[in-house]
Amino acid sequence: GAVVSQHPSWVICKSGTSVKIECRSLDFQATTMFWYRQFPKQSLMLMATSNEGSKATYEQGVEKDKFLINHASLTLSTLTVTSAHPEDSSFYICSARGRLSGELFFGEGSRLTVL
C-alpha cells in the first residue's frame, strides 16, 4: 500500500535553533500534503495545507514565519520550525493526498522536543 514517511521520527534540539521535518510519499505522487500538530493527550490540529509548487495555506493562529513549509516536488514537503522554543515541543504529523487516486495517507509522525 501507499506509504508516507517522515524524517526524523524524533528530534531533540536546543531552544532558538531551527528544525526541519521531512514528509515523503514513497510510492505515489502527492499534489497536496497536510501538516498537523498534536500536543500530549490532545487531538490532531491542522496547521497548514501544502500544495506542490505554491505557497502553503496556514490555518488561523498558525504563524507562517515560524513554521516554514516547502513543497518543492510531488513527493516531498518539509516543515521547518524556526527559532524553536519549548512550547513548540509536539508531535508533528503529515498526510499526503494522492495525485491520481485522491486518497489520503498519513506519515508516522515526528516528535520534537525543545530543551
Add this chain to the structure above:
Amino acid sequence: DAKTTQPTSMDCAEGRAANLPCNHSTISGNEYVYWYRQIHSQGPQYIIHGLKNNETNEMASLIITEDRKSSTLILPHATLRDTAVYYCIVRVGPGGTSYGKLTFGQGTILTVHP
C-alpha cells in the same frame, strides 16, 4: 465539516466485538463517514469509510443508520493491539476538492483488556 460526537472512552475484552458509536446528526448528503485510529505515538491509520451503505473490510465493519445521523464501527474480534484512539470524521469523499483537511475531534479511547 459536520461535527461528530463520540464517547470519551470504552473498554472491551480481548476476543469480543468492540462497537464504537458516533453521532453525526448534521451530516450533509455528499459527506462520507470515515474512521481512523491512532495507536500511541504513531500517525493515524485509516480503517474504513462509507456513504450510506454498510461497509466491511479486513479490519472492521461500518454500520450507518438509514437517516445517516449516526454510525457504529465494529471490530469483530478485538485484540490487545486494537487499543488506540478511534476517530470518527465526516468529510467529503476523495473526489472533493477540500478532501484531506480533516478535523479531528477527541475520539474514543478504546482499551482492550485480556
